[in-house]
Structure formats: structure tokens, C-alpha cells
Amino acid sequence: MVTVADVRTRVSSFAGAQVGEGDSPIAITIAPTDWLPLAVALRRELGFGFFSFMSAVDWKEDGLEVVAWVDNTDARLSVLMKTRLGVGVTNCASLVSEYRGANWMERECFDMFGIRFEGHPDLRRILLSDDWVGHPLLKSYDVDTPYPPYR
Amino acid sequence: MAAEISPRIKTELDYAGAERLTMNMGPQHPSAHGVFRAILTLEGETVVEVDAVIGYLHRCHEKLAETLAYVQYPSIASKTDYVAAMTSEHAYVMAAERIAKIDVPRRADYLRVLVAELQRVASHCLWLGTWCMDMGGALGGGATIFLYCIRERELVLDLFEKLTGARLLYGFHQVGGVRYDVPAGFAADCRQTIDLIEARLLEYEAMLEDNTFFLMRTRGVGVISRELAQEVGISGPLLRASGVDFDLRRDLPYSVYPDFQFKVPVETDGDCLARYTVRMVEFRESISIVRQILDGLPEGPISSRPGVKAVAQVRVPKGETYTRVEGPRGEVGCYLIADGGPRPYRMKWRGASFSNLAVLPFIIPGHSVADVVAIMGSVDPVFGEVDR
């Protein structure tokens, strides 16, 4: 059975990877370049097969951060993968080759945050209409938009 | 869409032969379970490729969460999964409580589990009804089973109406506890309702269980393999029907679930029939949990914080957490980042139906149009949760 220690040792091999101390989710912050290799390691070697969700956070000046949560259902372990894309960077590696569930999740991240995922089969908006201008969940997207709520 | 179709199906479909017919199923379609559009590419009756178009019910809950306070948002959170409103509120409220380390009195936790399990019974009633309606037709046997299930679901909604005053979207949970206490005579009504539903379950099974027509339509239809299930992240009854024994209430227990005994059904063949079986067992397990709660409901306050008096009453210190709740459709999660103010900094809502629906383009190719409808019904998506 995979334990938290195995995860920590395996992840420590990635340069610049910090692992949080808690283990209800094992929070792993990693460099954007190792995003896909980390996913591959987690899924193939450590058995984190369950892909729960993927999303992004806009930290205003500090740039965007991509977040993903994967689970090992047998060992009841969860990992929260985080990577800071750096100021003004809006592209990131895609996990679709590893987790097919990431397909729609990444399309939603692109739709809401404008993050382009290289290696994604067909990256287009999933929730908003194709002619929508702007990415709503960015902090710069002000709340009262030109489309007045119909009242 | 580079959907990998299993080799067996691939060989059948690759004949050049007849030209393909693209057909639109939805968004205004009787069996679309809400607003969902599937662009089916057909060869004769069999579906070759599916392109799912969602987003018709998108209200941007996550942006709303950044503008509404902790006090206001629970009654909006219930609008994500409007068929199981209680579980959605529970996820949001638990996230705020976990960051701010607010403890919840035992009676409030017991009430939360009581309404969550009653909500699962009502939601499964709606699932069985609409699924049989899809497979059976509005002018046929399907409508009969649909009306039986709706008749039972109304009884549970009457219970919720006595408790909170509303029938579908309640705003029952608040940070620190719940807003309504159990009125007089509620426990008796509750026992009577769940006894009646348990008796009626036998009737549904008599109409469906080893009914040849039903088995013909569901056995071996829409098989989801174990790896595909985990890889796409489907959860709840769908995941357990594909052989993965993972139930959040038992494996990552939250609230007071450790106090109750309940069985977690697991099937292995992953087809529509397995999903039906898993949900029917869950029906009975939820009823037994409700009985356990009614027997052991502790006395005491129902909230550790005063009633809602002002907007900025609840402030959550800096921090982030991801709380997961086992909703009727699967894992409903709320990833919350708080920055100390009365409003969250960022809230990501993990809807169970979003991932459950994401598996369809992988399993539908190779089936006929009638099967697409049966598979959609067995996945039981709710589009408030998909589009958020």
C-alpha cells in the first residue's frame, strides 16, 4: 500500500518541489515545467488514479496558479498539486495525455481564466458562448459587465 | 475529439459505406435532463461520435461566491445542484467552518445528516422516475413509474416544507450550524414517510427488477471500465457501479457519519443495470440512516453562532481547504480560499455531474440512439451542477 512517506520521497526528487506538512491532502507545489512529469509519477508509480478536479486561482499581481486534486482510492490518500505560472504567463502543460478527465476541466480553465494548455486535443470554450469576450473569473474582470442582468 | 473507442467497436464503424447523419439531441429535448446538447454523428442507428455542448445553464457561481458574504451564499449554493440542495449547502458551509475552526453542535450535525439522507432518497426517486420516463416514453409504462416516484418524492418534499418552509431550495445550513429546528411531530411524520417509501420500493422493483424488457434495455449498455471511471473522475453511484469501493461518507468521513452503520453497495460490471442496483441499495441504506438518526437525535442548540443579524457577521481568517460531501450524484466539493474578509477570495465548486457527464463521449460511440437515452438517464446529470 502506498503511504504518505513514499509520496514525499518520490516527490522530493523533483527540483524545487515543496511538500506541505499536512497529509489529509498532501499539498505539492511544483514548477510549471514538472507539471506533467509529476502527474505521470503520481498516477503510474504511486497509484493516484482518481482525478477529482482541476482549477486555477488568480492571485492578481502574483500571476495565475493552476490547482489539481488527485486521489488514491485504495490507500485513501489525496494530493493537491499546485503550480505558479509566474507573472503574466498564461500557458501550462496539459494533463489530458495522463488523465482523460482533465479534458473538460482544462477547457473550463481556459474558458474562465484564459490559460492555454499545450497538448490539449481541442481547446475551446466549454461553458460560455464562443463569441464571449474576456475571461470572467480573472480578478480584473469587473463584476458589473456590459451585459446588464435582465431586470 | 480524439476519443479512444475500444478496438472492437472501431472495426465495426470504419466501413466507408453510408454517409453519416449528424443529429442534434437537445438542448430542448424530452430526455435531455435539463439543457444539454449532444451532437450525435450517426451511421444508421448507431452513434459514431458525440460532441457534448454544455453551458446553457451557466450562472458563474464561482464569481458570485466572490461577491456574496459567507452568510448569504449558502442559499445560492443550493442552486448548483437544485435536485439535492442540502448537500451543496453542506459542502460550502463545512469549508468555511473548517478554515475558521468553528465547531458545530452535535444536534446541528445530526440534523445536517438527516436532511442530507432524506435529500438522497428524494433525489434517487427523481432519478428512477426520469430514467424510466426516458426509456419508457411519456405515453407508456415509463410515465407510470415516473408518477409513482414523484408521488413518493412529494412526501419527502412535504417533510422539508414542514422543516424549513421551502420545497426545493432551502438555505437550511448556516456557518456554525443550521437555521431551523425540527417542528413538533416532525419525527413521527418522518418515520411514517420513510416506512411508506420502503414499502413502495418493493413495488418499483416488482415492476422493474427481473422484468425482461427492463433487462433488455439496461444489461450491458453503457459499460464504464474501472480505469476510465477513475481517470475521468466520475464519482458516487457511477463509480461504485464500476467496481471502485469509494464512498466519502465512510472512507473520508465528515460531520457525524462515523456514528452510523450503513452498507456501501459495489457492483463490478459498470453497466446501466449495475448503476440501477447500486442506487436501489443506497435507497434502503439512506432510509436506515434516517431511522438511526431519528432514534438518537441529541438535544441541545442547533448553532454555535448567533442567528443571521448582519451581512458581515461571519469573517473567516486566511486559509484554504477542500471539503468533499457525498451527494446523491457523487462527490460535491468546495475548494475555498479565504482572505480574512466577510467574502471568500476564491471558491471552486466541484460538481459531481460535471465529471459524470465528461465520461459520456468515451462510452456512447457504438451504441444506438435509444441507448444514448438510457445511458444519459443512468448517469442522472443535473445541469445546475454541470454548468454552475
Place this chain on the structure above:
Amino acid sequence: MSPLPPAAVGTIAGVAVLLGVIGLVTYVTLLERKFAARMQSRVGPYRVGPHGLLQPIADAIKLMMKEDIVPREADKTVFNLAPVIFLIPCLLIFATIPFAPGLGIADLNIGILFFLAVSSMEIVGLFMAGWSSNNKYALLSAMRAVNQIISYDLPFLMAALIPVILAGSLKLGDIAAAQEGLWFIAYPVLGQLGFLAYIVASVAAENRVPFDILEAESELVAGFRVEYSGMKFALIQLGEYAHVLGTSFLGALLFLGAWAGPGPEWLGPVWFILKALLIFLLITWIRWSFIRIRVDQILQISWKLLWPASVILVIATAITVVVRSSNGG
């Protein structure tokens, strides 16, 4: 000889039966809706008239007043002609059914052959409707309709043959008379099996649930009728119900001994209509209890189960009749 020339008697009788049938069909829809409602623990139409009795008339008037839309791309002539061609055979089947020993429009001596031939003509009108409305759903449903009705008319034919062999004549009047003593349904083994095969085949031939893939709402919205509205829709609806009613009248005549029943002689037609309604309610009861099965499964049931079973049944009846008549003398 009655004072009027035979042609006039024919037309008057024809018009009388036609109006009778249309009246009966409209009220049969109400009966079905009330019966189905009670089965689903609800009340059924209640608002229009006392206990909803005027509901069918309200429906008829509503359909007549509704706007009659013809899709722009539709093939106009075929589109407009289809409901008529669909309706004629459904009403024609009442011609050969004798409501009482003498009372019938034309009690042909090949009565049942005429009935079966005409009743399978409706598929032409149906296919025209499906093809001409230039709608994908209608096209799919028309394709399904053709192979379903054809593959179920054969077992329907076979099931109807059993009473014919037992009675020894194609004339509907004779078949009814032959059942004086013993109704064919009460015939030891063959009667019950024959009746069962007849009911299953008739449910499938009129594409009622569980074989109603023709207008499977959840998949094909409303099947071939999807583009029709107003009076044309009413005609198709009338045709469908008339066809179901015709088959239940035939079933009552073949298996339940048309007008045999206690009470004075003139009560015959009343007994006949009651038995027909009984069969109609049986078909409705089946309709509201099962879910629909897929197209290929329906055809499998027809060709692998119903068709061989009904052929064996017919051969068995033939053998028993020969054996019975040879030693019975």
C-alpha cells in the same frame, strides 16, 4: 326488398358506421386517459364538462382550430396526402365487421382477408408522412415503422388464422356463429395461446408500448407526426385509435364470440362493444405497465419468438381440426 335501392342502403349504413366509429374513437381516448390516470394514482381529465366528459370534443375543436403548419422544405403534396392515406385503411377495416347477425355493412365471405389486407395498408401513409416532412426525427421513425409493422403483420396474420381454421370459414359472420357453444378463447390449449399471440402481435402492429419505438418521445420526439399540427395531426391520431379499436373489435369477434352473451337477442351488439372495449383496456393496461425496448430487440422478438410460435400454433390447430373431424365424423 327495402324500398331504397341497395346502393342507398349501403351508403346510409356506411355513413352510420363511420360516424359511430368516429364517435366511439373520440370517447375511447377519454376512456384510455381516465383508465391510465387511475392506474397512475391521478384523476385524469376533470375540468371540461362534468368529470371531463366533454374533453374529447374540446380536443377535437382545439385541433381543428390550430394553425396548420407545413414546413417550407417539405414535399407539399406527399405531406398533405399522407394523413388521408393513413386514415382510409384504418376506417375501412370496420366495413367487414358484423355488429349483429345481419347488421354489418358488407359481411364478405372473405371478410378477414379483407380486414388484414386493408389494415396493413396504413404503413404506406405512415411512411409518406415520415419521409415528406423533411425532418431527421421523422425520417428515422419512418424507417423504423416500415420494418416493425411488416415484421409484426405476419404473426398478426397467423394469430388471426387460428379461429378461422377452427370455424372453417373466412366469413366473419360464420366465425362468430361457430362460437355459439364454445368461445374460441375457451378452446383447450390453442385458444389461449392464440389469443395471447393475437394480443402481442396487435400491440406491436399498432406500435403501442412496449413496442412503440415509432414515436418514442424520448428519442425521436414525436416520430413521424413531429411536423404535423392542427387537423392533419387529428386525422393521424384518429387513424391510430381507429386501427387499435378495429383490432380489438376483431379480437372480440374472433376469440370472445362476438355477440354471444346472456340476455335477449337485441343485446348482442352491446355485448360485442363491451368485449371490444375489454380488449382495448387490456391493450391499454399493457401500454401503461412496461418500458419500451430497442428497435433491434423488437425485431428479434418478432422473427425469433413470435413468428415461429404462431406458425407452429397454426399447424397444431390444423392438425387437431383434421384429427377431430376425422374421428369425430
Place this chain on the structure above:
Amino acid sequence: MVANPRARGFLPETWQLVRSVWKAMAISGRNLFRKPVTVHYPEKPRAYPDRYRGLLVLTTDMETGEENCIGCRLCEFVCPPAVIKVEMLKSEKRNYAKTFTLELYACEFCELCVQVCPTDAIVMTKSFDLATTDRRELLLDKDRLHALGFQHEASWATGNRLRDMQAPPKKVVAEKPTEAPVEKAGEA
């Protein structure tokens, strides 16, 4: 429970078909004789529970005949869809609400405004037929809300009662006898 044997072979399968046909029809047949559950709505109204959350109204104090609302705008701030707009009118003893508009067509009936109101001014009633032919009628202003207050029976939940029910453990307020002597909310 459902591990029904895979009926193979002609006879077991047809036997299963016949048995399932009979069982299914028996159920719908038995249901034929059950009393229908539907009610003829307009003639026989449905029984509403005590805490029903229906149309919002403004209450007037029975003894003094004065309106309860003091225009404190707490409900305006707490309302998630922001449908309530209040302007305060300052006067010597107590304040009043100069204007009080409620856009009923966007209200979500979440009852936060009732819970927040310090003077039980806004209350939900047991009326549920809100359909109108014109959207503008759903923009309720102050006197319309007061008029409705007299027409419909108020439901049990008022601000103080809701806050008392949710009261934290410190001051366990003895539950007021439920049948309060005089209904503070406007009585039909």
C-alpha cells in the same frame, strides 16, 4: 438481491418473461384501485405548513396601527439578489421607511431578510399564487406591501422567532409558547 440468474435457454427465458409481465401488470392493476393523490387545486386549496415561505409582506403593529418598518436597510444589505431598496425617513421618536421597493420577480424566497429584521417588519405569508399578467405588477412598493400584509395570513417565522430558534447555547431563551397572545404580524 438483484443477482437474478441469467435465464438462459428458451423455456426459462419465456417463463421469466411471463412472470415479469404478470408482476408488472399486477402492480399497475393494483394501483387502479388506490385513491388518486392529486387534488383539484383551485377548488380545494392545499394545506400549507406553519413555516411556509410565500409572498413577502410588510406588517403593521395591531395596537398602534403603525408600520413596524424603521427603514434600517439591514434587509437591503443581506439580500443575495439585492431585490430590496429602502430609503430611511428620520423623525423624532423613531424612523420610518420613506420608500420600500421589493422586486418580487427576482426574489429567491430565502428568508434571510425576515431573519435579519430587528422589528419583525417584513414577514413571509402562506400565499403562493404570485402569477401576474404584467411584470411591472411584481415591483411591489411600500403601500402595496402593507395592503398585502392584511390580505394574507402570515407564516410562523418572524425575525425574532428565527433568531431565538438559532440562538447559541449561552442564553438559552425559554421557547416562547408558540401561540403568541397577539399575532404581531398583520392578521387576515
